[in-house]
Amino acid sequence: MTNQTETKAPTHTIYVVEAKEGNAKSDWLKIGVAWEHSDKEGLNLSINTLGAAYLQTKGQEATLSVRRNKPQE
Numbered sequence: 001m002t003n004q005t006e007t008k009a010p011t012h013t014i015y016v017v018e019a020k021e022g023n024a025k026s027d028w029l030k031i032g033v034a035w036e037h038s039d040k041e042g043l044n045l046s047i048n049t050l051g052a053a054y055l056q057t058k059g060q061e062a063t064l065s066v067r068r069n070k071p072q073e
Contacts, residue, residue: 010069011036014047017063034066 010033018027032047043066 008035009072010034010046012043012066012068014045015065015067017065019063028065 012034013030014032014034016029016031018029020026031050032045034043034045036043045066
């Protein structure tokens with residue numbers, strides 16, 4: 001029997017990816033996490049409000065990326 005108060009770890013991490021000019025590496029800013037639905041048809045997102053504010057204040061286009069977390073060993 002599963003304990004209903006037990007919280008599952010997020011399955012994905014949400015990042016804002018800001019491209020840099022030239023060959024410089026892009027900046028990846030973690031702004032939240034996500035949990036995959038049991039039917040694998042969607043995600044529940046939890047986005048940090050400071051991360052969302054970052055998107056609004058940059059004044060340039062930024063990419064939002066949701067990446068599957070690597071399995072814990």
